[in-house]
Amino acid sequence: MKLLRVGPPGEERPAVLDDAGRPRDLRGVLGQGVDFDGDFFASGRIERVAIALRAGELPPLDEDAAPGTTEGRVGAPIARPGKVVCVGLNYRDHAEETGASIPGEPIIFMKAPNTVVGPEDEVLIPRGSVKTDWEVELGVVIGRTARYLGTHEEALACVAGYAVSNDVSEREFQLERGGQWDKGKSCETFNPLGPWLVTADEVPDPQSLGLRLWVNGEARQDGSTANMIFGVAEIVRYLSQFMVLEPGDLINTGTPAGVALGMPGQPYLVKGDVVELEIDGLGRQRQTVGQA
Incomplete structure (x- = not known):
């Protein structure tokens, strides 16, 4: 569904x-x-x-x-989640384009739940920002409580469904201002989600989905979940060792290569830009960029 x-x-x-x-x-x-x-x-x-x-x-x-x-208006397909958990550098090509080492374990950070907005809502560049970036990601919504899971089968049984997620990021806040990544990830409107939640039974293999993103009609990202370093099942299992995942929680599973941070000239978003993104079988988003 x-x-x-x-x-x-x-x-x-x-x-x-x-x-x-x-x-x-x-x-x-x-x-x-x-x-x-x-x-x-x-x-x-x-x-x-x-x-x-x-x-x-x-x-x-x-x-x-x-x-x-x-x-x-189509809103986010879930009401405000209890928490948004994100996985960083989870595609080998994205780690390489940013000059980062391939992680040995998932890199985890949190995103404020009130960043979640509709798939066509305006994305606002924060005040003082010059490095607002895009990230098409597979969003995973938890359907049952997950704690200390032992197998990948148990992990996938806890997934309610999947959605297109744009993990919008401010790179200066994230990487150049010290402390945690969260402050570069938690600005208002920084997580468009949807247009719908596709239930897990309709996505038999979450590791075979194409992800694409365009800025002003120009292709920026074109990847596949097959290239994740840590797949959905392992992410859910791993997270359950450190926190209790609850129904309605959202996990952003990482982005493929093609973000502004890794491109020559670093063409970050500016007011008036249009971002479009899609994932096979999960629908398409379109946001216009505004200013906070």
Whole structure:
């Protein structure tokens, strides 16, 4: 299934796409006030949605709330996650382009949960920034509590689904200002997510997905999750040794080569730029860059 949330910020309605790509309203089957959050994934309601979709019981989303209308903004496919955990330098070609050593264990940092915005929301360059960068990434949403997992099979069983994620980064804040990477990763609007969450059953092999990104129509990134240093299963297993992953948490799994940081001239984002990105089977994003 493809789960999405439609509506103005803070007022999104949960929906699911039917086989024709039309959004179907879930309020009747889930009730008022239910959202795609940790409680939703932990409660097993996702199976209720699947049954109702197969039975043809879901009405179309109201016309005034359909994507493409003023009220039909597509938000992030999950409500604010409890935490956003990120993996750095997880593609060999990206590590090489930035002059970094290939890590022996996953490099982990956190990103503020309130960075998560919709896939077509404006990305804001922070005040004082001259090095705002793009990163197309496979986002992994946790569907059940994960702690001290022993195998990759256990790890994948904890995944609710996958989404396109743009791990926007400010490189000066991240690398030149001392301390942790987090402050270069946690500026407002720095994590567009979506357009939808594709449930794990529709992604049998998360290590065979193409990722692409363009800036102003010019190709910048073109990679594959097959080139991850640490695959999705190992990332989830590894993280569970150090923290409890909870339903609704988001993991950003790293980016392939082609970021501004690693390019000649380092063409960082400026106001008015348009960033587009996609992952095979997971949809496409488009953001216009603004100024905070």
